[in-house]
Amino acid sequence: xxxxFFDFGEIVEExxxxxxxxxxxxxxxxxxxxxxxxxxSGKGVRKILIINGAPSKKADKEGRPFHxxxxxxxxxxxxxxxLSLSRDTIYGYAVSCHIPMKNKKSNVSDADIRRCHNVLTAxxxxxxxxxxxxxxxxxxxSVIRTRAAGxxxxxxxxxxxxxxxxxxxxxxHICPTWSPEEVRKSVDFRGVIDPVVMKQxxxxxxxxxxxxxxxxxxxxxxxxxxxxHKLHDALNMLDTIYKEWTYVAFDYxxxxxxxxxxxxxIDCVGFSNGIIGVGMPYxxxxxxxxxxxxxxxxxxxxKIAHNAKxxxxxxxxxxxxxHVRSMxxxxxxxxxxxxxxxxxxxxxxxxxxxxxxxYDADVDKxxxxxxxxxxxxxxxxxxxxxxxxxxxxxxxxxxxAHLEYKLYEGQDTYLKGHFREGxxxxxxGTMAHGVMEAAGFQIDMEEAELNTxxxxxxxxxxxxxxxxxxxxxxxxxxxxxKGFQYHLYDKxxxxxxxxMSDDLKPGNRPENEEAxxxxxxxxxxxxxxxxxxxxxxxxxxxYTTEACNxxxxxxxxxxxxxxxxxxxxxxxxQNPFKRNKRARTMLRTALRPSPGNELWEWDYKMLxxxxxxxxxxxxxxxxxxxxxxxxxxxxxxxxEMLFLDGEIYDKWMGMTDPLNGGKVAKxxxxxxxxxxxxxxxxxxxxEKTASGVWKQLPEVAKKHLSKISMPxxxxxxxxxxxxxSYGRFKEWMKLYIDYYWNExxxxxxxxxxxxxxxxxxxxxxxxxxxxxxxxxMSFNNFxxxxxxxxxxxIKLWTMEKTQKxxx
Numbered sequence: 097x098x099x100x101f102f103d104f105g106e107i108v109e110e111x112x113x114x115x116x117x118x119x120x121x122x123x124x125x126x127x128x129x130x131x132x133x134x135x136x137s138g139k140g141v142r143k144i145l146i147i148n149g150a151p152s153k154k155a156d157k158e159g160r161p162f163h164x165x166x167x168x169x170x171x172x173x174x175x176x177x178x179l180s181l182s183r184d185t186i187y188g189y190a191v192s193c194h195i196p197m198k199n200k201k202s203n204v205s206d207a208d209i210r211r212c213h214n215v216l217t218a219x220x221x222x223x224x225x226x227x228x229x230x231x232x233x234x235x236x237x238s239v240i241r242t243r244a245a246g247x248x249x250x251x252x253x254x255x256x257x258x259x260x261x262x263x264x265x266x267x268x269h270i271c272p273t274w275s276p277e278e279v280r281k282s283v284d285f286r287g288v289i290d291p292v293v294m295k296q297x298x299x300x301x302x303x304x305x306x307x308x309x310x311x312x313x314x315x316x317x318x319x320x321x322x323x324x325h326k327l328h329d330a331l332n333m334l335d336t337i338y339k340e341w342t343y344v345a346f347d348y349x350x351x352x353x354x355x356x357x358x359x360x361x362i363d364c365v366g367f368s369n370g371i372i373g374v375g376m377p378y379x380x381x382x383x384x385x386x387x388x389x390x391x392x393x394x395x396x397x398x399k400i401a402h403n404a405k406x407x408x409x410x411x412x413x414x415x416x417x418x419h420v421r422s423m424x425x426x427x428x429x430x431x432x433x434x435x436x437x438x439x440x441x442x443x444x445x446x447x448x449x450x451x452x453x454x455y456d457a458d459v460d461k462x463x464x465x466x467x468x469x470x471x472x473x474x475x476x477x478x479x480x481x482x483x484x485x486x487x488x489x490x491x492x493x494x495x496x497a498h499l500e501y502k503l504y505e506g507q508d509t510y511l512k513g514h515f516r517e518g519x520x521x522x523x524x525g526t527m528a529h530g531v532m533e534a535a536g537f538q539i540d541m542e543e544a545e546l547n548t549x550x551x552x553x554x555x556x557x558x559x560x561x562x563x564x565x566x567x568x569x570x571x572x573x574x575x576x577x578k579g580f581q582y583h584l585y586d587k588x589x590x591x592x593x594x595x596m597s598d599d600l601k602p603g604n605r606p607e608n609e610e611a612x613x614x615x616x617x618x619x620x621x622x623x624x625x626x627x628x629x630x631x632x633x634x635x636x637x638x639y640t641t642e643a644c645n646x647x648x649x650x651x652x653x654x655x656x657x658x659x660x661x662x663x664x665x666x667x668x669x670q671n672p673f674k675r676n677k678r679a680r681t682m683l684r685t686a687l688r689p690s691p692g693n694e695l696w697e698w699d700y701k702m703l704x705x706x707x708x709x710x711x712x713x714x715x716x717x718x719x720x721x722x723x724x725x726x727x728x729x730x731x732x733x734x735x736e737m738l739f740l741d742g743e744i745y746d747k748w749m750g751m752t753d754p755l756n757g758g759k760v761a762k763x764x765x766x767x768x769x770x771x772x773x774x775x776x777x778x779x780x781x782x783e784k785t786a787s788g789v790w791k792q793l794p795e796v797a798k799k800h801l802s803k804i805s806m807p808x809x810x811x812x813x814x815x816x817x818x819x820x821s822y823g824r825f826k827e828w829m830k831l832y833i834d835y836y837w838n839e840x841x842x843x844x845x846x847x848x849x850x851x852x853x854x855x856x857x858x859x860x861x862x863x864x865x866x867x868x869x870x871x872x873m874s875f876n877n878f879x880x881x882x883x884x885x886x887x888x889x890i891k892l893w894t895m896e897k898t899q900k901x902x903x
Contacts, residue, residue, distance in 0.1 A: 373498025518866020
């Protein structure tokens with residue numbers, strides 16, 4: 097089996113169930129191990145095999161698998177679910193020997209898993225389980241990644257947590273979930289094991305136990321697909337589809353991702369009605385295209401596709417020259433609506449739901465462009481599909497269409513009621529995004545290249561300057577990452593800025609803009625400038641790389657953001673350089689509307705603030721929002737928070753902020769918006785809001801605060817010390833936040849707390865627009881999703897309706 101995962105010489109085995117065991121005597125990981133090749137244990141009465149990653153230090157010392165705190169948690173949890181670990185299961189490890197941790201994290205590598213893979217498969221062969229439960233990343237990799245080829249080979253193992261996979265090769269259920277070590281470390285904001293993680297872990301184990309006596313359904317989808325090579329047969333098949341099929345899944349194999357560049361074409365097409373799948377070349381023939389048009393433009397035939405927007409765009413540019421009608425279902429959007437945190441790739445879904453591995457292995461390598469081609473043309477690059485075997489291509493596209501129909505059947509059953517309405521809305525928005533993509537933007541290439549050259553020259557100048565600095569000696573020119581952190585804090589001996597490491601993963605040290613600027617050094621200041629220029633350069637260069645025939649066609653998406661808002665890439669035109677006016681101007685001056693189109697922009701006043709009021713139902717909040725003529729929460733909060741009045745604010749309206757540019761009053765309002773209002777709506781506390789506001793305050797505003805004596809509560813007499821430092825401002829913000837949530841908007845806070853308790857009980861939050869937002873999640877993400885998602889949906893709804901009216 098060909099796979100990039102297998103590159104360890106003699107350890108590779110063609111048969112994943114080979115009983116051959118590696119020569120462990122020469123393994124470098126045996127050094128210092130008390131119990132080499134930890135044996136599997138348990139009687140396995142109920143035919144369950146449980147696999148964890150690698151033995152802990154304690155289990156290695158005592159020579160007994162799962163004999164540690166994590167194992168104790170697993171035993172107790174299984175007992176609660178009616179299962180005895182030692183009696184009912186066989187249990188052991190994907191990696192046979194203890195691997196010491198690194199930075200308090202698992203240090204098990206792919207190489208370790210490969211070394212021990214045959215030990216594991218020998219046990220599977222011997223035991224022949226009905227169910228395999230994998231605990232953690234390494235265990236999942238040992239039974240999935242070691243066999244995965246094609247597009248499955250790059251999927252993160254955590255994506256499989258919670259799945260019950262009806263593996264067709266092994267004829268058993270594979271049920272990946274968290275390891276007990278991961279569960280124990282999943283402490284929430286209260287310092288206890290996250291109840292949502294525990295709930296979902298128990299749910300996963302319960303579902304796996306429920307499959308013990310249920311045989312894997314062995315389907316025969318591979319025998320239900322055919323390849324049609326001749327034009328005459330293809331035309332007859334298209335006639336049958338048009339006359340007899342009412343629902344059809346269809347799939348293209350094309351020369352690339354975007355269809356706009358000269359030389360692109362649709363190579364082949366697959367169709368399925370759920371009973372049979374057919375693949376055929378996309379013939380360059382008038383009669384063939386006429387019959388394709390009848391099918392794709394028919395309102396009686398409902399179409400299904402995975403990433404339906406892709407098929408629609410290629411149909412327009414390289415197919416029949418028109419959009420597809422009656423595009424009923426997108427299985428990519430459907431998958432996202434079912435679980436907002438899961439991968440939505442077709443091969444991943446087909447393995448998780450149908451248990452089919454690697455049917456793309458023979459063709460996948462041809463669906464990618466060469467590195468040189470992709471570097472030059474971005475998503476306009478042409479792949480190597482012309483090199484693939486014709487019959488393999490046709491069988492592949494037939495399987496794609498057929499299996500996507502099977503995905504549709506499952507999603508159609510699952511998405512009902514409120515969630516069905518949510519899917520229909522998001523699907524409509526997705527197709528509307530496709531129309532926007534097709535229209536695209538004109539780009540003034542001369543202007544764009546001029547701007548890109550200007551930024552590059554500026555960046556090169558900064559590099560010339562920094563390399564002359566003494567701090568650059570023996571520096572590898574990395575401007576971020578652990579290598580940069582090592583240079584900064586170990587070689588140059590900078591002190592780690594106080595209070596900036598709290599949210600970092602173990603082993604990392606702060607390197608963000610705030611941390612670097614706080615060091616007050618020309619070297620670190622220049623690093624910040626280089627990073628900014630590099631970001632501008634990369635973005636501008638992306639525009640010129642993605643340009644084709646003087647046009648840019650961004651890719652919009654509604655399937656990959658957890659809050660169900662939309663995204664944009666290749667290039668990203670959503671809020672580019674929002675806080676950098678010069679960079680934003682350079683970008684926007686190069687964009688033009690395409691012929692016959694206009695550039696439109698729309699926004700809603702206080703949209704997320706209004707949505708937050710609707711979600712958390714605070715009467716005072718909603719009364720404020722109803723007064724749209726005068727309400728300006730960002731400005732009004734600034735007045736309260738900074739002790740302002742109309743006279744001061746009007747004065748600042750005419751003053752320029754010398755440090756940040758723009759008017760002082762505007763920057764004060766912006767600081768209130770981005771430093772307090774939005775962060776507090778999204779659950780931020782005093783640390784984040786105080787620092788967020790303080791960093792954005794113009795100096796004149798800080799000077800104004802220094803003349804204010806702090807009251808002992810909001811609205812109280814100003815008898816305390818002056819607010820003349822960040823520390824004093826943070827003290828004041830603590831008082832202001834107490835007033836804001838406990839006096840001004842207490843119902844908002846109370847309802848949010850009630851909703852959060854419900855989330856901790858259920859493990860998810862249901863949005864008002866018909867979507868389920870799954871945990872585990874932080875408190876900030878809990879506050880974010882129910883507001884950000886629906887606010888984005890208002891804009892998506894506006895876009896779809898506006899587009900419809902403009903036709």
